[in-house]
Amino acid sequence: xxxxxxxxxxxxxxxxxxLATLAILSIVVFLGGQLLPGDVGRAVLGPLADARxxxxxxxxxxxxxxxxxxxxxxxxxxxxxxxxxxxTFRAPVAPFIGEALVNSLKxxxxxxxxxxxxxxxxxxxxxxxxxRLGDRGLVLLGQSLGxxxxxxxxxxxxxxxxxxxxxxxxxxxxxxxxxxxxxxRYLILPSLPLVLVFFGYVARVARVxxxxxLDADYTRTAILKGLSTGQVMRRHVLRxxxxxxxxxxxxxxxxxxxxxxxxxxLFHYRGIGALIYAAARAKDFPxxxxxxxxxxxxxxxxxxxADLLSAALNPRLRTIGA
Amino acid sequence: xxxxIAPVSLARERLNVALRSSTLIAGLAILTFWIxxxxxxxxxxxxxxxxxxxxxxxxxxxPAHWFGTDQLGxxxxxxxxxxxxxxxxxxxxxxxxxxxxxxxLGLCIGYLRGALDDVVSRVIxxxxxxxxxxxxxxxxxxxxxxxxxxxxxxxxxFTPLIARTVRAAVLVESDLDYVAAAQLRGDxxxxxxxxEILPNVLPIAVVEMTVRLGYAIFFVASLSFIGxxxxxxxxxxGIAIAENYSLIGSYWWTVLxxxxxxxxxxxxxxxxxxxxxxxxxT
Numbered sequence: 001x002x003x004x005x006x007x008x009x010x011x012x013x014x015x016x017x018x019l020a021t022l023a024i025l026s027i028v029v030f031l032g033g034q035l036l037p038g039d040v041g042r043a044v045l046g047p048l049a050d051a052r053x054x055x056x057x058x059x060x061x062x063x064x065x066x067x068x069x070x071x072x073x074x075x076x077x078x079x080x081x082x083x084x085x086x087x088t089f090r091a092p093v094a095p096f097i098g099e100a101l102v103n104s105l106k107x108x109x110x111x112x113x114x115x116x117x118x119x120x121x122x123x124x125x126x127x128x129x130x131x132r133l134g135d136r137g138l139v140l141l142g143q144s145l146g147x148x149x150x151x152x153x154x155x156x157x158x159x160x161x162x163x164x165x166x167x168x169x170x171x172x173x174x175x176x177x178x179x180x181x182x183x184x185r186y187l188i189l190p191s192l193p194l195v196l197v198f199f200g201y202v203a204r205v206a207r208v209x210x211x212x213x214l215d216a217d218y219t220r221t222a223i224l225k226g227l228s229t230g231q232v233m234r235r236h237v238l239r240x241x242x243x244x245x246x247x248x249x250x251x252x253x254x255x256x257x258x259x260x261x262x263x264x265x266l267f268h269y270r271g272i273g274a275l276i277y278a279a280a281r282a283k284d285f286p287x288x289x290x291x292x293x294x295x296x297x298x299x300x301x302x303x304x305x306a307d308l309l310s311a312a313l314n315p316r317l318r319t320i321g322a
Numbered sequence: 323x324x325x326x327i328a329p330v331s332l333a334r335e336r337l338n339v340a341l342r343s344s345t346l347i348a349g350l351a352i353l354t355f356w357i358x359x360x361x362x363x364x365x366x367x368x369x370x371x372x373x374x375x376x377x378x379x380x381x382x383x384x385p386a387h388w389f390g391t392d393q394l395g396x397x398x399x400x401x402x403x404x405x406x407x408x409x410x411x412x413x414x415x416x417x418x419x420x421x422x423x424x425x426x427l428g429l430c431i432g433y434l435r436g437a438l439d440d441v442v443s444r445v446i447x448x449x450x451x452x453x454x455x456x457x458x459x460x461x462x463x464x465x466x467x468x469x470x471x472x473x474x475x476x477x478x479x480f481t482p483l484i485a486r487t488v489r490a491a492v493l494v495e496s497d498l499d500y501v502a503a504a505q506l507r508g509d510x511x512x513x514x515x516x517x518e519i520l521p522n523v524l525p526i527a528v529v530e531m532t533v534r535l536g537y538a539i540f541f542v543a544s545l546s547f548i549g550x551x552x553x554x555x556x557x558x559x560g561i562a563i564a565e566n567y568s569l570i571g572s573y574w575w576t577v578l579x580x581x582x583x584x585x586x587x588x589x590x591x592x593x594x595x596x597x598x599x600x601x602x603x604t
Contacts (some may be wrong), residue, residue, distance in 0.1 A: 021448045024444055025452070029460070033460070144592055144593075159574055279463075280460065280463035283463060
């Protein structure tokens with residue numbers, strides 16, 4: 001018997017697990033940024049730099065202290081909102097991350113607004129034609145689009161819509177002071193490669209959910225009770241079929257950041273992906289660590305939110321104790 | 323279990339399914355085409371893929387140069403053919419490394435369980451919270467980029483993902499009678515893991531490997547495009563697109579054919595994966 005307190009306990013447990021995951025992630029990220037290069041000063045200043053300069057650099061950034069102390073120093077400041085000082089800009093990292101995150105969320109938001117309805121529609125359609133040629137074709141198309149790297153689909157889309165048809169701007173770098181509609185116009189082309197990559201994932205989950213719901217006893221009851229097809233689909237099938245889609249959308253949000261690295265670089269967009277990429281190029285480890293950990297935190301937050309949303313929307317959980 | 327007969331007919335049944343699967347055949351055809359290009363390379367290319375010709379730079383597609391020429395007047399068709407080589411070395415090696423390490427790790431944590439399993443599973447979950455491109459980017463920024471480090475980094479990144487799949491399969495196998503029998507016989511843990519359980523989880527590992535191969539090509543191509551993968555002077559497709567991307571407005575042929583080659587390779591591998599999983603589901 002599921003009770004409301006059991007649901008609450010489950011959600012608390014999930015939230016705590018996410019925190020534990022983030023703590024481990026912070027150690028992994030820290031080790032990646034501090035330990036892997038071997039000598040931070042040497043990696044930043046290059047092989048030709050004077051040994052004394054390397055030592056001075058390491059002392060200045062605190063890289064000559066024991067690792068545990070360095071980690072504690074980094075993470076305690078991080079949690080207090082101080083993400084460290086960029087090697088490249090000689091300025092605090094946090095404002096850069098904040099601005100880039102907002103930009104990336106705009107791009108990601110548009111991509112999701114486009115792909116979620118499309119994917120669900122495709123998945124439900126395939127489920128209603130299961131086993132037929134259209135179903136098979138749609139599944140295969142979604143899978144194939146899902147494995148084509150974003151920069152490849154970007155190139156093709158840029159050629160079609162930017163170069164040949166001249167419908168959309170080829171870069172996401174909108175003019176200073178552009179209004180929301182202009183920004184939207186500049187963001188359509190960069191969001192399309194993400195839509196193509198994610199379409200198959202969303203469609204697949206929606207398809208499986210719909211097939212299961214169509215097969216369920218409550219659907220048979222609804223049909224036998226004499227409800228119209230539209231009513232059965234809306235009130236009984238979709239409501240149950242779409243729950244797993246929420247979870248998959250949240251997990252895509254984590255994956256999304258990887259695609260953003262490529263797409264934001266390609267379209268000259270100042271988002272978190274481009275920031276991480278630039279930091280990796282310049283060996284700006286404080287910026288890199290902060291950016292990567294932020295991406296991890298956004299992902300953890302998204303999966304907790306997805307759990308909450310699933311619990312809130314699930315008709316089985318909602319009615320109990322209400 | 324009707325010993326002896328079942329495996330033979332199962333293998334034959336699988337072969338039948340494989341031969342009837344049009345996606346598998348189509349995928350294998352595309353993959354074979356690119357493997358032949360990778361193996362023979364310059365020998366089947368119509369012209370020298372590395373020879374500059376500054377009198378014929380950025381020439382559009384023509385009978386002399388089917389795919390046109392690039393900024394240095396190099397024949398793009400020849401470079402697309404030769405460009406298959408590096409990605410078809412790096413991506414499969416990385417996948418193989420990840421599969422071998424991941425299968426070993428998955429066997430260990432799935433069979434031994436206990437604290438080791440808890441700790442490793444937690445770390446796997448933490449790493450999964452990050453997109454692979456970002457993990458790879460960070461590691462490559464730290465250790466430096468070369469074909470070897472790309473293989474190592476992608477292999478290590480794949481290890482936990484494959485370990486998770488193998489672990490789930492091992493958990494199921496561990497409850498079966500043959501494992502209990504081996505334990506009662508007094509076999510050591512290593513022998514049980516690698517002689518008894520491994521052959522039974524191998525099909526799952528193989529399917530997982532073909533899935534990962536698709537992703538490996540995806541990542542190697544993406545990393546090469548952003549300068550953290552295969553390095554010039556390779557004729558790699560990702561590098562070619564990065565080098566010519568700024569010309570896309572006027573000289574579409576400098577990027578479109580490389581893009582098509584990459585897309586056909588990943589789609590080919592995906593068709594093989596799709597076909598393979600339906601064969602193993604039999």
